[in-house]
Amino acid sequence: xxxxxxxxxxxxxxxxxxxxxxxxxxxxxxxxxxxxxxxxxxxxxxxxxxxxxxxxxxxxxxxxxxxxxxxxxxxxxxxxxxxxxxxxxxxxxxxxxxxxxxxxxxxxxxxxxxxxxxxxxxxxxxxxxxxxxxxxxxxxxxxxxxxxxxxxxxxxxxxxxxxxxxxxxxxxxxxxxxxxxxxxxxxxxxxxxx
Amino acid sequence: xxxxxxxxxxxxxxxxxxxxxxxxxxxxxxxxxxxxxxxxxxxxxxxxxxxxxxxxxxxxxxxxxxxxxxxxxxxxxxxxxxxxxxxxxxxxxxxxxxxxxxxxxxxxxxxxxxxxxxxxxxxxxxxxxxxxxxxxxxxxxxxxxxxxxxxxxxxxxxxxxxxxxxxxxxxxxxxxxxxxxxxxxxxxxxxxxxxxxxxxxxxxxxxxxxxxxxxxxxxxxxxxxxxxxxxxxxxxxxxxxxxxxxxxxxxxxxxxxxxxxxxxxxxxxxxxxxxxxxxxxxxxxxxxxxxxxxxxxxxxxxxxxxxxxxxxxxxxxxxxxxxxxxxxxxxxxxxxxxxxxxxxxxxxxx
Numbered sequence: 001x002x003x004x005x006x007x008x009x010x011x012x013x014x015x016x017x018x019x020x021x022x023x024x025x026x027x028x029x030x031x032x033x034x035x036x037x038x039x040x041x042x043x044x045x046x047x048x049x050x051x052x053x054x055x056x057x058x059x060x061x062x063x064x065x066x067x068x069x070x071x072x073x074x075x076x077x078x079x080x081x082x083x084x085x086x087x088x089x090x091x092x093x094x095x096x097x098x099x100x101x102x103x104x105x106x107x108x109x110x111x112x113x114x115x116x117x118x119x120x121x122x123x124x125x126x127x128x129x130x131x132x133x134x135x136x137x138x139x140x141x142x143x144x145x146x147x148x149x150x151x152x153x154x155x156x157x158x159x160x161x162x163x164x165x166x167x168x169x170x171x172x173x174x175x176x177x178x179x180x181x182x183x184x185x186x187x188x189x190x191x192x193x194x
Numbered sequence: 195x196x197x198x199x200x201x202x203x204x205x206x207x208x209x210x211x212x213x214x215x216x217x218x219x220x221x222x223x224x225x226x227x228x229x230x231x232x233x234x235x236x237x238x239x240x241x242x243x244x245x246x247x248x249x250x251x252x253x254x255x256x257x258x259x260x261x262x263x264x265x266x267x268x269x270x271x272x273x274x275x276x277x278x279x280x281x282x283x284x285x286x287x288x289x290x291x292x293x294x295x296x297x298x299x300x301x302x303x304x305x306x307x308x309x310x311x312x313x314x315x316x317x318x319x320x321x322x323x324x325x326x327x328x329x330x331x332x333x334x335x336x337x338x339x340x341x342x343x344x345x346x347x348x349x350x351x352x353x354x355x356x357x358x359x360x361x362x363x364x365x366x367x368x369x370x371x372x373x374x375x376x377x378x379x380x381x382x383x384x385x386x387x388x389x390x391x392x393x394x395x396x397x398x399x400x401x402x403x404x405x406x407x408x409x410x411x412x413x414x415x416x417x418x419x420x421x422x423x424x425x426x427x428x429x430x431x432x433x434x435x436x437x438x439x440x441x442x443x444x445x446x447x448x449x450x451x452x453x454x455x456x457x458x459x460x461x462x463x464x465x466x467x468x469x470x471x472x473x474x475x476x477x478x479x480x481x482x483x484x485x486x487x488x489x490x491x492x493x494x495x496x497x498x499x500x501x502x503x504x505x506x507x508x509x510x511x512x513x514x515x516x517x518x519x520x521x522x523x524x525x526x527x528x529x530x531x532x533x534x535x536x537x538x539x540x541x542x543x544x
Contacts, residue, residue: 062236065236088244
């Protein structure tokens with residue numbers, strides 16, 4: 001029976017969905033479908049008939065899923081949200097990580113628990129990755145702006161790179177600003193002045 | 195200052211909560227309300243159940259369903275304050291409106307005419323073997339589901355057999371009707387008006403025309419919440435009581451709609467319209483005015499009444515969501531517990 005386990009991932013982040021898909025395959029799910037847009041969610045669930053549905057909590061269609069699992073003629077087997085009665089910490093962790101899982105009745109409890117644990121860990125890791133990425137992007141952006149501001153000062157005031165940097169740094173300190181923000185003002189002013 | 199986290203969805207009926215946070219009513223009670231906007235009722239329920247938030251803006255029937263364990267999660271909740279009555283409307287696609295008007299020329303004139311006309315459409319489609327109509331509600335356990343079912347029944351439609359009822363989150367309603375995935379919907383404010391403004395929908399019935407005093411949203415707490423025993427719940431109810439009367443005051447409508455617009459990223463004009471009860475029904479500018487379109491305060495509206503819970507329980511049974519077990523009626527009634535409300539506002543408990 002295990003070789004026929006089917007999973008559905010509803011997640012607008014395709015990268016994260018791919019990471020979850022890998023995890024589900026490792027857990028023995030041979031048939032994994034990812035839905036990024038949820039336009040035809042209702043019809044698709046009927047077609048796929050999944051044993052487990054993993055959904056990102058940022059997706060408003062969670063309410064649509066709950067209705068379907070309650071009444072829809074399209075859903076062939078009863079599916080309920082996975083809540084581990086013996087371990088409310090896990091439910092809390094899943095909500096904080098931003099993921100929820102609905103499972104078909106009869107899928108073994110400990111097995112589902114492992115899968116939900118995997119989802120939580122991977123959702124958290126993905127969030128860390130996103131934060132790091134955005135920090136790295138900002139740092140790169142800051143560096144570019146700083147380089148442009150230095151070049152402007154070097155040209156306008158005949159300074160060396162070191163002097164231009166020193167001026168930016170001391171001015172930023174005096175004005176209690178971030179050096180990158182000050183550099184951005186220099187670049188903007190220079191663009192305005194032509 | 196005592197800090198409380200409260201979750202809400204971007205709907206006009208979150209107004210009293212937002213006014214309590216933004217216009218000093220909470221501060222006046224020594225509270226700071228951190229309001230968290232969410233995207234689904236399921237999320238709010240789960241966050242409340244695991245203690246991620248202290249209280250939630252909640253569909254009145256969802257508080258009962260969660261307590262009875264008929265939804266996805268079972269946990270005893272208390273509705274400590276009724277946030278509003280009414281505020282919903284039923285909107286249909288321009289194509290369905292044309293089909294209805296062709297069969298019944300007065301279809302768009304009133305709620306009753308619209309119900310009869312849709313009954314005629316359903317009967318004709320059945321006779322011709324055409325596709326059955328699909329209507330959307332916002333959640334299975336909601337006033338929207340029960341209003342939609344009653345409205346359809348007025349026109350002789352059996353909501354369980356003749357049509358399909360699905361759930362679509364409010365922000366997706368307009369898109370779904372535009373793509374032809376649904377033919378009509380019942381949703382709260384300001385989403386009907388947004389559909390009208392975009393020429394994608396025509397309002398055919400106001401919730402208050404179907405049921406004049408339908409309890410809509412409540413503030414829900416877990417039944418074992420510390421707020422119910424440590425004196426903080428009383429402060430919260432008093433803050434909400436002041437805020438509800440402020441929201442109900444027509445003189446504050448501009449201020450309130452601006453505060454909501456800012457929190458929801460929606461235009462203030464459309465929110466002001468839903469607060470006023472003067473609704474545009476279609477792109478041609480037809481209007482319907484109903485003073486009871488949405489109500490936030492007055493005449494004991496905010497006090498949770500066990501009888502309200504019994505009525506909602508009956509709606510759930512009629513919708514086939516519950517068997518009518520006698521024990522469930524009492525458990526449902528216990529959800530709408532006026533004790534905290536009465537303690538907070540100095541009303542002698544009945």
